[in-house]
Amino acid sequence: MHVPDGFLNAPVSIATGAVAAGAVALAIRGARKELDEKTAPMAGLVAAFIFAVQMMNFPVGAGTSGHLMGGVLAAILVGPYTGALCVTVVLIVQGLLFADGGLTALGTNIILISLVTTFGGWALFRGLVMALPKNRVGLLTSGGISAFLSVPLAALVFSGLYLVGGAVDIDLGALFATMLGVHVLIGIGEALITVVVIGAVLTARPDLVYGARHLTPQLTLRTSSTASSSSTKAAV
Amino acid sequence: MSRNRLFLLIGLGVALLIAGVASYFASSSPDGMESAAQDVGFLDSAQDSAAAGSSLADYGVSGVNNEWLSVGLSGIIGVLVVLILATLLTTFLKGRGPSENAEPGTSSSSSSTGA
Incomplete structure (x- = not known):
C-alpha cells in the first residue's frame, strides 16, 4: 500500500x-x-511487531503480493489513538531509513495506512462488538471483519485522492476497480494475521488487549476512573 | 521477572525472528499498490524517494553481500529502531493525560519507576 513519491501531485x-x-x-x-505504565511498553512492542510483519509480503494471485497494514491490530491491542501513533512511527522509519514509501507521500501514507485503518477500522470494530456476542469468538470475528474491510477502505481513499490529484491522466473507473480488487484479496491476509495475533494475546494476556476491556471489566474499567489507579495496577 | 516483562521479551523475540529470519522468504512480487499502478498505467510516474540512497534502502544493508544476512540485519535494525522510538514516544506521553491524571510536577517521579 505504500505510496511512492510522484503518484500524487504537489497540492x-x-x-x-x-x-x-x-x-x-x-x-x-x-x-x-x-497510555499508562502497562500499555506504554506494550505500544512500543506493537509498533516493532507491525514493522516486522510488514516485511512479510504474502502472494495474492499471480505476480502480486500484499502485507499487513496493522491499523486494526494496533487499535485493538493498544487503543485507536496509540495504535495510530504506533503505525505512524513505523511509516516514518520505513520512509526515512528504508526508502519504503515516498517522503513527499509520507502524509498520504500516514492517512492511508495509519489513520484510515486505525480509526476507520476501530469504528467498524466497535460497531461489530456491540452487535455480536460479548465473548472471545465475537471479539475475534469483529477484529477479523474490520481488519478485512480496512484494506479496501484504504484503497478507496487512495483512489479518491488520485481522483483529485493524480499525476497521470488515467481511466479512473479502472483505478477504483483494480485497487479494490487486489486489496480485497490482501484484506483476507490482513484479517487472518489480525485474528491469529489477537487470539494469541487474548490467550496469553487478555488484560493486555485494549479492545477486550469490555470482556474483563472487574479490574480495568474500575481502576481507570480512579486517581489511585497506578498503584493498583502496579500490584496486579 | 514480571509477567509483563516476560510477555514483552517473548513478543520482541517473535518480532526479531520474523524480521531477521522469516523475512527472507517474503514474496518479492510487486505489492497491491504497485501492481495496480502497473495495470492502470501510472507506475512510471513513481519517483525515487530522497531516502533512496539510505544504507538500509529497500530492506538491505549496503555493503553486506549475502542476501539473507543483508535482509535479516536490516529487519533487526528496523525492529529495534521502531521499538526504541515508539517506546520513547509512548513513555513520554504516558501519565501526561489532560489534567485528570495528577499534576505535571509529579509526573517525572512516577515515570522513573520501571514496571
Whole structure:
C-alpha cells in the first residue's frame, strides 16, 4: 500500500501532509488517556511487531503480493489513538531509513495506512462488538471483519485522492476497480494475521488487549476512573 | 521477572525472528499498490524517494553481500529502531493525560519507576 513519491501531485501531497500532521497531533492528545505504565511498553512492542510483519509480503494471485497494514491490530491491542501513533512511527522509519514509501507521500501514507485503518477500522470494530456476542469468538470475528474491510477502505481513499490529484491522466473507473480488487484479496491476509495475533494475546494476556476491556471489566474499567489507579495496577 | 516483562521479551523475540529470519522468504512480487499502478498505467510516474540512497534502502544493508544476512540485519535494525522510538514516544506521553491524571510536577517521579 505504500505510496511512492510522484503518484500524487504537489497540492494533494501538501494537503495530505497537513491533514496527517493535524490528525497525528490529535492522536497524541488521545493517546495520553490510553497510555499508562502497562500499555506504554506494550505500544512500543506493537509498533516493532507491525514493522516486522510488514516485511512479510504474502502472494495474492499471480505476480502480486500484499502485507499487513496493522491499523486494526494496533487499535485493538493498544487503543485507536496509540495504535495510530504506533503505525505512524513505523511509516516514518520505513520512509526515512528504508526508502519504503515516498517522503513527499509520507502524509498520504500516514492517512492511508495509519489513520484510515486505525480509526476507520476501530469504528467498524466497535460497531461489530456491540452487535455480536460479548465473548472471545465475537471479539475475534469483529477484529477479523474490520481488519478485512480496512484494506479496501484504504484503497478507496487512495483512489479518491488520485481522483483529485493524480499525476497521470488515467481511466479512473479502472483505478477504483483494480485497487479494490487486489486489496480485497490482501484484506483476507490482513484479517487472518489480525485474528491469529489477537487470539494469541487474548490467550496469553487478555488484560493486555485494549479492545477486550469490555470482556474483563472487574479490574480495568474500575481502576481507570480512579486517581489511585497506578498503584493498583502496579500490584496486579 | 514480571509477567509483563516476560510477555514483552517473548513478543520482541517473535518480532526479531520474523524480521531477521522469516523475512527472507517474503514474496518479492510487486505489492497491491504497485501492481495496480502497473495495470492502470501510472507506475512510471513513481519517483525515487530522497531516502533512496539510505544504507538500509529497500530492506538491505549496503555493503553486506549475502542476501539473507543483508535482509535479516536490516529487519533487526528496523525492529529495534521502531521499538526504541515508539517506546520513547509512548513513555513520554504516558501519565501526561489532560489534567485528570495528577499534576505535571509529579509526573517525572512516577515515570522513573520501571514496571
